[in-house]
Amino acid sequence: MDKLIVLGTGHALTTKCYNTCFAITDEQEYILVDAGGGNGILGILDEAQIPFSRIHNAFVTHKHTDHLLGMLWIIRKISMLIATDKYEGNFNIFGHAELMQNLLTLIEITLDKNVAQWLGKRIMLCPVENGQKENLIGYEFTFFDIHSTKAKQFGFNVKLKNGQTLTCMGDEPYNPLCRKYVENSDWLLGEAFCLYGDREIFKPYEKHHSTVKDACELAEQLKIKNLVLWHTEDRNLSKRKELYTDEGKLYYSGNLYVPNDLEVLEL
Secondary structure (H helix, E strand, O other), X not given: OOXXXXXXXXXXXXXXXXXXXXXXXXXXXXXXXXXXXXXXXXHHHHHOOOOHHHEEEEEOOOOOHHHHHHHHHHHHHHHHHHHOOOOOOOEEEEEEHHHHHHHHHHHHHHOOHHHHOOEOOOEEEEEEOXXXXXXXXXXXXXXXXXXXXXXXXXXXXXXXXXXOEEEEOOOOOOOHHHHHHHOOOOEEEEEOOEOXXXXXXXXXXXXXXXXXXXXXXXXXXXXXXXXEEEOEOOOOHHHHHHHHHHHHOOOOOOEEXXXXXXXXXXX
16 A cells, blocks of 8 residues: 655654655555655654665655755765665655765765765666656656745656555645646645734745645645645644634645644645
């Protein structure tokens, strides 16, 4: 069964939840999407009971710290497993070409040579172009440029093994240039920085982010069946699910999910 494992749900500066990242799994292998901003990803993967031996593919959306830096810790951990013959096969990291160069530079200046030695041998940086398709453990991915107004960023549309489609737009609002990848998706993963009513407090538009209202209106317009909201603030985390759901349901008639860290969604 296809599942989405929520590893983190917060934006860059949250302290009560981890930065937004997740895994897609067929319950045999796991594909990581982003890794948060630090070595907290190692503990989160342990809590989620995701073994490194079953992670052979990852995708990074863009270079911001809360999405990219955790991948350095993943690389460090997997390199140690490779060196001790506890990891089979290659670890493939996908992302746009500029981002792969950013990641290579970070590896070279922050990780020891005994880690970097596996680059190009067992740890592979795999640049992707707009519209490029890849089959990863039976999932058919199409990567696309989200046309960010900030750092260059890619999202993806994936055909799941159950025949449904899932679209990830990264952490920025929808651009109409991406309509063919997003419209009519069975699942849409969208950022919602805060409630619309809190927009004067959190200033989402200044940061080029959306509110719950904006994300839900978009999903309704694009005929999305299931909408997942995350990449949020954490001021009132215990009531976030209730508050975001109540606001979202005013504008969206499909199935709305506001997960907490470590929740598992059956796709």
